[in-house]
Amino acid sequence: MIQPQTELLVALNHLELMIHEATDEAPKLKAMGFKIDGLEQLQKAQADLEKQLEPAVLKQYQRLQQRSGRPVVPVINGNCCGCYIKIPTAVASDAAKNRTLATCGNCGRFLYWPSE
Amino acid sequence: MGSAPIKLTALLKHGQINLSLKATTRDGVLRELLALSALGEKAQQILLVNLKQREELGSTGIGKGVAIPHCRSLMLNSLTLLAGRAKAGVEFDAIDKKPVRLFFLIIAPPHDPQNQYLILLGQIAQLAKQITAGDALFTVDDPQQFIDRIGELEKNAK
Secondary structure: OOOHHHHHHHHHHHHHHHHHHHHOOHHHHHHHOOOOOOHHHHHHHHHHHHHHOOHHHHHHHHHHHHHHOOOEEEEEOOEEOOOOOEOOHHHHOOOOOOOOOOEOOOOOOEEEOOOO | OOOOOOOHHHHOOHHHEEOOOOOOOHHHHHHHHHOOOOOOHHHHHHHHHHHHHHHHOOOOEEEOOEEOOEEEOOOOOOOEEEEEEEEEEEOOOOOOOOOEEEEEEEEEOOOOOOOHHHHHHHHHHHHHHHOOOOOHHHOOOOHHHHHHHHHHHHHHHO
């Protein structure tokens, strides 16, 4: 089972990516022929998710977002996709993958294992 | 600036094409397309939520029987294109209200300094304009023939 805070962080980061698409990129997407509206509902969902996160986790997330723009990163082939360092076996053990709130020891980003 | 076109024929692999989608609903099609990816089940579920969320902002059915579902996701670290065809057509709330038969699903990583995501979206949207009702993309059964036809359309688009 995925650690609930990890799941919330992934959902929050995805929502923010979509908000970026619905705002900054909307003119380009509309010019291509796509419809894209409904920013308010995304922002409401974002606020709801933020309320569900533990304050310390949210604060760390926001700090990482501000610093790097990539607060949550996948681990692919055993490497953190934020700084590309190898994640130690202890952190990446089967039992720990997505079941604990893991961060990269090098860059501090929250980690997510998409292959699990 | 780095806005070199992306070669669709190089991006699209045989295993990422399903020319006989069985699904008859929007969500079913998205699920079947995601199954073509190498992602784990949980990651596919998360992506399905993202793609549905994107569709709620406005259908990605851009008309003429073509839809280009898309989103950015933490689930992968490279641009991914999955293609599918539902011969009977699926209700997708497309811009022209017609059923969609051809699907090009794009997933991009969040970090995309060369903006390949938008470039690819634009290229496929342009390519879709050339597709007519009798296009081979609606009839061929071999993924390689499908890719070859994409290649022809790519050349014509230049």
